[in-house]
Amino acid sequence: MRFTVRVIGAAAGGALACVAVVGGVQSGGTESAEAADTASLVAEGAPGYAVEDFNYPLADKILAEQNIVLKRGDGHITLADCVPGTGQLELLARDRAEKICFNTVGTEGWLTLEIPAVFSVKGNDYSTTVDMTVGTEEKSYEIGKNTWTPVGETADPEGRDHMLVEIRVAK
Structure with missing residues (x-):
């Protein structure tokens, strides 16, 4: 009671x-x-709201140090130091002596960026598509899993210089 x-x-x-x-x-x-x-x-x-703008973190620092323009992404594709045997996406660009590598996580991901003169991409276990531009044209390339795929100037009959502008992956 x-x-x-x-x-x-x-x-x-x-x-x-x-x-x-x-x-x-x-x-x-x-x-x-x-x-x-x-x-x-x-x-x-009160603290403000956390709003995701999808801008790549530390993009200015990466541009200054590595001359790679990373714009926006969902966080599932990230620039990384190249480590053999780890299942990274790997890129070769004509104006670079070393490969550029990306880690991929999750079931799908996307990253917009600008890397000039990319001519070959090595896929990993993901289904990967890269978009490239040459002049005003945009071209998409399906990347073979765990193998090097010619893209850009090596896949272009005219041998034109292409810029990598987007990477998309899905499991």
Whole structure:
């Protein structure tokens, strides 16, 4: 019986407090102005919302250090140091002495970027498509799994220089 009385009393007290707050805010007096100021201060002091903009993190630093433009992605394709035997996507570009490698995770992913003069891509266990541009033309290439696939100038009858602009993967 005591438990029931306490619950009813707490519920009634909560309801009265709610009515008092609402009544105070609506009354238009000094109390309502103070309550509104307090509410806005709390809202202003609260942390902001985390909104994903899909911009590649540290893209400016990577551009400065490695001259690779990484634009946007979903986080499932990331630039990485090349490590043999780890199942990375690997790229060869004419103006680079070393390969460029990407780790892939999850069931699918995408990354927009700009790497000029890419001429070969080694796939991994994912189904991979790369989009490249030459002038105003855009071309897509399906990359063979775990094998090197000629793209860009090596796949172009005219041998034109292509820029890699997007990578898409799916398991």
